[in-house]
Amino acid sequence: MNISAVRAGIATNANAIQGLNCYGYVPDSISEPAFYAAEVDVNYDTSYGSLDELMVTCRVLVGRADDAASQALLDDYLSRGDRSLKAAIEADCTLGGACDDLRVQRVQGYRYYEHQNSKFIGAELVVQVIGTPEE
Known part of the structure; x- marks a missing residue:
């Protein structure tokens, strides 16, 4: 699997949500609400050398102008x-062919986040991705 293609593919899929700014990388600055693929953990050879597994931690961040409304949007x-x-x-x-399968495994870290000296309310989604190793 190509990690960059997986990250870009996750952002492309998330971009189906109208009004959500999506990135396949950690952006320098964001326009909220924002979603981006952040950390990636790799488990090689999870099935006797035939599959690799990625755990992609993604973040969704919303503004804090109105705490209740912001958290309601995040909850959505x-x-x-x-x-x-x-x-x-x-x-x-x-x-789009970048992996064999994926699933959103869990949500974690529902809290305040700081990104480029701005504070947001957000959470992390952990996406499990499996695929054939690149040759």
Whole structure:
């Protein structure tokens, strides 16, 4: 698997949510609400050398102008409704051929985040990705 293609594919899928600014990398600055693929953990040879596994930690950040409204928007992104990040990311489980399969495994870290000296309310989504190693 090509890690850059996986990160870009996750952001492309998330971009189906109208009004959400999506990045396949950690951007220098963001326009909120924002979603981006951040840290990547790699487990090589998870199935007797035939598959690699990536655990991609993604962040979704919303503004803090109105704490209640901001948290309600964040909750929408984390729930299974019209703005569901889980549904958007899993809409194409192969990311256009960049991997064999994926699933949004969990949400964690619902809290305040600082990005480029600005504070946001946000959470992390951990996406499990499996695929054939690159030759």
